[in-house]
Amino acid sequence: MPVRVWRVDPSSPDPRVIEDAALILKSGGIVAFPTETVYGLGAVYHMVEAVRKVFLAKRRPMDNPLILHVSRESQVFELAVDVPVEASELFKKFWPGPLTLVLPKSARVPGEVTGGLGKVAVRMPAHNVALRLIEAVGAPIAAPSANLSGRPSPTTAQHVLEDLGESIDGVIDAGETLYGVESTVIDLTVSPPVLLRPGSVPVEEVERVLGVKIAVPPFARGLEEAERAFAPGTRYRHYSPWAALVLVEPRGALELSSVAERVRELAAHYKSAGRRVGILCTDETIHSYVDLGVELISLGSRGDFFGMAKRLYPSLREFDSRRVEVIIAEPVEERGLGLTLMNRLRKASSQRILV
Ligand code: TXA
Ligand code: MG
Numbered sequence: 001m002p003v004r005v006w007r008v009d010p011s012s013p014d015p016r017v018i019e020d021a022a023l024i025l026k027s028g029g030i031v032a033f034p035t036e037t038v039y040g041l042g043a044v045y046h047m048v049e050a051v052r053k054v055f056l057a058k059r060r061p062m063d064n065p066l067i068l069h070v071s072r073e074s075q076v077f078e079l080a081v082d083v084p085v086e087a088s089e090l091f092k093k094f095w096p097g098p099l100t101l102v103l104p105k106s107a108r109v110p111g112e113v114t115g116g117l118g119k120v121a122v123r124m125p126a127h128n129v130a131l132r133l134i135e136a137v138g139a140p141i142a143a144p145s146a147n148l149s150g151r152p153s154p155t156t157a158q159h160v161l162e163d164l165g166e167s168i169d170g171v172i173d174a175g176e177t178l179y180g181v182e183s184t185v186i187d188l189t190v191s192p193p194v195l196l197r198p199g200s201v202p203v204e205e206v207e208r209v210l211g212v213k214i215a216v217p218p219f220a221r222g223l224e225e226a227e228r229a230f231a232p233g234t235r236y237r238h239y240s241p242w243a244a245l246v247l248v249e250p251r252g253a254l255e256l257s258s259v260a261e262r263v264r265e266l267a268a269h270y271k272s273a274g275r276r277v278g279i280l281c282t283d284e285t286i287h288s289y290v291d292l293g294v295e296l297i298s299l300g301s302r303g304d305f306f307g308m309a310k311r312l313y314p315s316l317r318e319f320d321s322r323r324v325e326v327i328i329a330e331p332v333e334e335r336g337l338g339l340t341l342m343n344r345l346r347k348a349s350s351q352r353i354l355v
Helices: 015-026 048-058 073-079 085-094 128-137 157-164 203-210 256-272 305-321 337-348
Strands: 004-007 031-033 040-044 067-069 099-104 119-123 170-173 184-187 194-197 244-249 277-281 295-298 326-329 351-354
Touching (some): 004 015, 015 031, 015 170, 031 157, 040 067, 073 119, 085 099, 184 203, 244 256, 244 337, 256 326, 277 305, 295 305, 305 337
Parallel strands (some): 004 170, 099 184, 244 326, 244 351
Antiparallel strands (some): 099 119, 184 194
């Protein structure tokens, strides 16, 4: 069966499309759909065979658990037990939206969904299509990002088809996603709460609502030496283009001129070794590289981490389509969405160079 592609208007999706896609899901199929962060690959959470198909299609290790997407707060209490009051405060403030909470799992959630863990990750996406699809199915939808495991997450239906076109039943195409980077994942089963993955909601905003400091372990910053079993997805290489990515990082405070100088040297070095080079830069630095004769993509202004995060994955995929072999990337400060950007860049990198 060829993959179905439904094009919809994100603000008022055709109800017939939602019904068609829901029917496929309810009969055990897997369908990709847009959320406000990235496209997800959905299966009805209690249909274990469908959940297995999701892992197979993505070539994802079975011990890396999936996020369950709900359309109503009441569904959380089916999926989780002993939900702490902090969770309700966060629902009120951030849902629907890109915040995923890890809670103690209820017996209803199959172990296949949580990679055998006693905890379950839940979020309510802020996207019409996603919410209506969950409503039409009548049950939460388990959905990882709809990319091949290890690749940058998909921000368009085209990216989904590039990665998974052969192995899914359909994709609902509602254009590019709003944030372009995944949800923030916070474990609320421990005290203080732990950031498992920085994402579209800055961790500082969650801290303000909770009135406590959230623990940010080194792996949440993308520092692999501290990879831990309690953040399962973090053990694997992630978000990577086919090209090798070399990340330049400051030892201390970020000084843009020394970063740019090092990026230039590295680009010239790889170019003279006969490699096709790309530089992932910013509006503030792009002028330093124009004479090098390499592929340049700016993530936008350093004053706009939101825009930079949104352009990151499409830019990595764009370098691939330009057949770039080595990407040299600049760092940003690790505050707000800068923490998210640095996590993704470090995880995508095959080498980090300190200046
Ligand atoms: O924005 C998003 O979160 C997107 C959209 C589709 O909702 N989804 C997404 O899913 O990024 P995925 O599977 O690519 O990433 C889920 C992350 C992984 O790092 C995984 O390890 C973590 O959430 N996670 C899921 N369930 C968990 C659990 N029970 N305990 C700890 N971490 C969990
Ligand atoms: Mg993913």
